[in-house]
Amino acid sequence: MSRIxxxxxxxxxxxxxxxxxxxxxxxxxxxxxxxVVHNPGKSALLPIAQRVSLIxxxxxxxxxxxxxxxxxxxVGLLVDYxxxxxxxxxxxxxxxxVDVAYETPMAIVNRNLAGVETIFMLPDPAHAHVSxxxxxxxxxxxxxxxxxxPDAVAAFLQKDRG
Ligand code: PNS
Numbered sequence: 001m002s003r004i005x006x007x008x009x010x011x012x013x014x015x016x017x018x019x020x021x022x023x024x025x026x027x028x029x030x031x032x033x034x035x036v037v038h039n040p041g042k043s044a045l046l047p048i049a050q051r052v053s054l055i056x057x058x059x060x061x062x063x064x065x066x067x068x069x070x071x072x073x074x075v076g077l078l079v080d081y082x083x084x085x086x087x088x089x090x091x092x093x094x095x096x097x098v099d100v101a102y103e104t105p106m107a108i109v110n111r112n113l114a115g116v117e118t119i120f121m122l123p124d125p126a127h128a129h130v131s132x133x134x135x136x137x138x139x140x141x142x143x144x145x146x147x148x149x150p151d152a153v154a155a156f157l158q159k160d161r162g
Pocket of ligand 1: 011037107
């Protein structure tokens, strides 16, 4: 039986920290689904389709393996997607205790809803300070985000700025 895991998130945009976790998780599971989910609690920078495309480009550039599928989900619960595709595990990157506090209630609710377990994974400490919200802010104010994001994202944001 193949072990399928899902890495869900806003990925607005995908960062080097995300990519690090995606690569590590892809080494552990037979199939990894990177799932872009709209988070109504956050104001979006990029359309969902653009986020998917940037993740695909970043994974290809980093040669992270051919067991990774990138897609999006906008209807219903995250665990409904997991049930649909036969995934029993969610993988979340954890940078700090703040992330643990944010992720723990969601992990418990997802397990109660559908028996889907959550695994917390530590990214390379080099990326511990990187977040999409920081990248959005720096990019919107004209700063250089290249140290924090894959090349495809840096190029896209640069082009977008004109
Ligand atoms: O990258 P983010 O914004 O921290 O990701 C949060 C996300 C999108 C994974 C979370 O908001 C989520 O799981 N949304 C799906 C809706 C859902 O299933 N909610 C109930 C269980 S938490």
